[in-house]
Structure formats: structure tokens, C-alpha cells
Amino acid sequence: PLGFRQRPVKPLLEVDRLRKSFPHASTAAVERVSLALGEGELLALLGPSGCGKTTTLRMIGGFETPDEGTITFDGHDITGLPPEARGIGFVFQDYALFPHLSVLDNVRFGLRKLPRAQARSRAEEMLKLVGLSDLGRRRPHQLSGGQQQRVALARALAVAPQLILLDEPFSNLDAKMRIETRQEVRRLLKSTGSAGILVTHDQEEALALADRIAVMDGGRIVQLGTPDEIYRNPVSEFVANFIGRSNIVSGRAEGMNVHTPFGDLPMTRAANGSVSLAVRPEQIMLEADPNGAAVIVGREFRGHDQIYWVSKDETCFVVISGPGQDHPDGTRVNMRICDCVVPLT
């Protein structure tokens, strides 16, 4: 399908047509999910609640057995292997730290096979990497959520896994901590060279953190691409509205151009016949005009920009414009689209 990128030359992980259904469910939780991950690459599995993200991740980690399909990791078929034989790291949603162990001992836990002194210095090195050198003697309950999350990450990264799986790792953090921590996680993974798969329902998090995003809906991957590709060229109305917001406009397409109520516009890809088009709120320009065909019906001041709700022909559009523009409610305007629009399937 459209938007599926070519696979990396030498994938670290290859997931081929995974399927999983649970007893008493009318539809499969995961259906024909295929993806490939390169070394050191960060992939986000993004989608609404219940779309199959966690089940996909758990099958890759070995916590769930697929009904069909194969998982190849580092050149080996690992589909039937238990989690501990896969050499894949896992950070759970609740961090799963050992409450009775110190922070340092939590990180050292995975290094039991190393000589004592070596395990200790590796654990200390990891704590330094996550900025928690001074807190090694504390117990997990004496740390903030963000600090606990960093301990969980240090513990998973200590064994230098080639791949680490992260299931909604920021869900316990407040908004500010989440933004700080996700950049830190990206930096850490990039500095250790570990590849990562992150499960999230937060589009902003996926855009900020991942090299590529797999958007899931109803157990399937509906689009897989870089954040830029997915934002600029969503394949469907679902993706267009799940990643950011979109206005949907209808038009008549002819190759790379489309006739719309906003005039003739270029498209991001070719299409023919009647189409629905996605137009991002920042792609619409407003010009005050007493005879304008549209009217401002609401607005939200956000500091760096403003959101306007604009009514035209009984349709409500959402428009984002820079701080310089100021149109009070009731202002008549003209709307102009100043970019390529996206034909949807």
C-alpha cells in the first residue's frame, strides 16, 4: 500500500504477517502486522486504545505467542523463544522496579552474570548516563516518577540490548516531565546504539521521539513512515486526524491537481475523480474581507499562535495562524489554501 517505505538494507528485526486473536473475541487483536527495524532505529507503534499496539509489542518480546507469522531478530527466528532467551530489553508501563532493592541494585540486577566489581561499575556508569549518580542508595519509592522511569531505562540498557521495547513508558509522568524525559530517552538510545520500539497513543510523543512511526487501527498497520511523511502525506482520513488535525474538503482530482471550492490546488500525490482532501489547519490563510464568504465563529489564543474556527457554507474549519493575526469573533474572512493538499483513500 501507499506510504510503506522500503525495508532497511539489513534489518535487525523483521516481523512478518503476525496475527493474534484472543478467545471470545470477534476480531483478531493483531492482523497481518509486518515491519522491519534497522539497527539503532526508533520505531513508534501509534494508535488509539485497543488497536493492537501492546499485543504486537508483547509478541516481539515473547510474552504472547502469535497464531501466525514469524519474528526474526539478528538473523534468527525467535518466534517460539521465551522472553529471556531473546536478548531483547523491555521497559514496562509501571517500570516494574524491585521495591526492596536500592536504585543501584535494581540496575545491577541484569548484570548478575558479570564479576561483582564489573557489574557495579557498569551499573554506576548507567546511573551516571541517566543523571542519577547521587541517588544510587535510595529505594524506588523515594524517587519521582521521572526518576523511576530513568532507573527502569538504565536497568534495561545496562545489558546493552540491541533492541529495547518500551510500553507507554511515560504514562505516569506529568506533561512537563514527559517532554523532558522523552528527549532524554531518545538521546540515551541513540548514544548506546540500541534500537527501540515504543508503544504510545500520543501522536506528539511519536512525532518527537521516533525515526519512523507505524500507525495502527483495528489490529493492522495502516501507514508506516517517517514522522514527516506521515504528517505531510497521510493515506487516510483516520491517519490525517489521528496525527494532528485536518480539515476535510472534497474535490475533483486530475493527476497532480484538484478542483476545489478553494480553487485549483496541487496535491502531494496523483489521484483521479472525486476525492476527499486533508488540509492542515496551518495550510489555510485568513484574510479579513467585509464581503468574505466565511466568518470567524470562535478562537483560542495559545501564545505562539491562535486557533480559529471558521464557518463557511455550513462547514466548520479549524485554522491555525501566527500571533500577528487578530480576527475577533464575527469577522468576515476569505480562506485561501497555500500548499499541497493530500488526497485520502
Ligand code: ATP
Ligand atoms: P491500549 O492503548 O488501550 O493499551 P492497545 O492498542 O495496546 O491498547 P491491545 O492491548 O494490544 O491494544 O489490545 C488489542 C485488543 O485485544 C483489544 O481489543 C483488547 O481488548 C484485546 N486483548 C488484549 N489482551 C487480551 C487478553 N489477554 N485477552 C483477551 N483480549 C485481549
